[in-house]
Amino acid sequence: MTELHLWLRHEARTTERRTPVVPDDARRLVENGVALTVEDSPQRVYPIEEYEAAGCRVAPAGSWVSAPRDAVVLGLKELPEEPAELTHRHIFFGHAYKGQPGAAGLLRRFAAGGGALFDLEYLVDDSGRRLAAFGFWAGYLGAALAVLQHRGRLRAPLTPTTKEALDETLQPGAADAGFTGLVIGALGRSGRGARAAFATAGVDPTCWDLAETRDLDRRALLGHDVMVNAVLATTPVPPFLREQDLDTPDRRLRTLCDVTCDVGSPLNVLPVYDETTDWDEPVRRLCEEPPLDLIAIDNLPSLLPLESSADFSAALLPHLLDFGVTGPWGRCLDRFRRAYREHGLEEGEILDH
Numbered sequence: 001m002t003e004l005h006l007w008l009r010h011e012a013r014t015t016e017r018r019t020p021v022v023p024d025d026a027r028r029l030v031e032n033g034v035a036l037t038v039e040d041s042p043q044r045v046y047p048i049e050e051y052e053a054a055g056c057r058v059a060p061a062g063s064w065v066s067a068p069r070d071a072v073v074l075g076l077k078e079l080p081e082e083p084a085e086l087t088h089r090h091i092f093f094g095h096a097y098k099g100q101p102g103a104a105g106l107l108r109r110f111a112a113g114g115g116a117l118f119d120l121e122y123l124v125d126d127s128g129r130r131l132a133a134f135g136f137w138a139g140y141l142g143a144a145l146a147v148l149q150h151r152g153r154l155r156a157p158l159t160p161t162t163k164e165a166l167d168e169t170l171q172p173g174a175a176d177a178g179f180t181g182l183v184i185g186a187l188g189r190s191g192r193g194a195r196a197a198f199a200t201a202g203v204d205p206t207c208w209d210l211a212e213t214r215d216l217d218r219r220a221l222l223g224h225d226v227m228v229n230a231v232l233a234t235t236p237v238p239p240f241l242r243e244q245d246l247d248t249p250d251r252r253l254r255t256l257c258d259v260t261c262d263v264g265s266p267l268n269v270l271p272v273y274d275e276t277t278d279w280d281e282p283v284r285r286l287c288e289e290p291p292l293d294l295i296a297i298d299n300l301p302s303l304l305p306l307e308s309s310a311d312f313s314a315a316l317l318p319h320l321l322d323f324g325v326t327g328p329w330g331r332c333l334d335r336f337r338r339a340y341r342e343h344g345l346e347e348g349e350i351l352d353h
Contacts, residue, residue: 085113139193
């Protein structure tokens with residue numbers, strides 16, 4: 001069996017502090033015969049020295065482009081725009097299968113180079129449940145920021161913190177007026193995280209899931225002060241909010257946090273905005289009268305980089321130790337190949353060794 005060579009890349013996005021493999025799990029990979037190269041990264045929450053101490057090789061940031069072709073490049077968020085030809089097998093959240101902006105271009109880059117995408121969103125078990133996800137922390141941060149914004153305590157720019165420090169800011173004070181919260185997708189990972197943050201803030205939210213959204217009561221939805229959307233739609237569903245809903249005179253809803261951030265996708269359940277927010281400007285005013293503020297940050301867990309990285313790495317580790325083209329990884333590769341066909345691309349020599 002050929003030795004697996006994983007190449008942990010530096011994240012191009014400046015606000016990405018997380019890592020899919022923490023140093024302790026890097027050590028376990030090395031001890032199990034995996035060659036692990038780690039790119040230096042000034043923003044990664046763990047310093048490169050901890051990976052060196054775990055037995056990893058060290059490489060400059062961005063050097064994955066010239067890595068040996070059999071190396072499997074591991075990351076989290078989007079790749080830089082170059083090179084135009086992707087020759088390696090890549091593991092990351094590609095966001096390329098639901099018609100998102102840039103999806104076709106990314107797939108063409110793989111087609112040009114003969115590489116392959118193992119999209120972490122599609123690393124699932126036999127029942128379709130994701131095996132490694134940041135959902136809980138995305139939901140936790142989404143609800144926490146929504147609470148802080150509604151209380152007038154959210155300060156920009158956002159900076160990474162710890163759960164202990166964040167929870168301290170969520171504690172209700174004597175001057176805090178009670179408000180109503182709604183979590184849609186309350187039974188999923190993100191929904192559970194949102195409910196936990198609301199609980200820390202002293203709020204008992206209304207919880208909706210499939211049963212409550214099959215025949216959506218928009219009047220009831222608009223009757224809450226704060227709403228957190230934690231639904232990851234895989235098939236088209238009627239939108240939860242429409243433009244005309246924003247003009248409802250008696251709308252109580254004042255703060256909306258979209259954890260899912262499917263903006264630009266035909267599966268978007270909140271087609272009332274066309275651009276995400278970010279750490280520098282986390283809130284956008286969608287409507288002036290009555291006011292409605294939007295939070296839609298697509299890397300929320302990076303605000304708690306230690307906690308979210310440790311959880312994700314622990315879940316991913318056993319699957320990296322069993323990397324191949326069967327089982328969950330085989331399902332990833334099958335979904336990639338299906339995307340090729342859906343975009344009319346020639347498969348060519350897709351790496352599958």
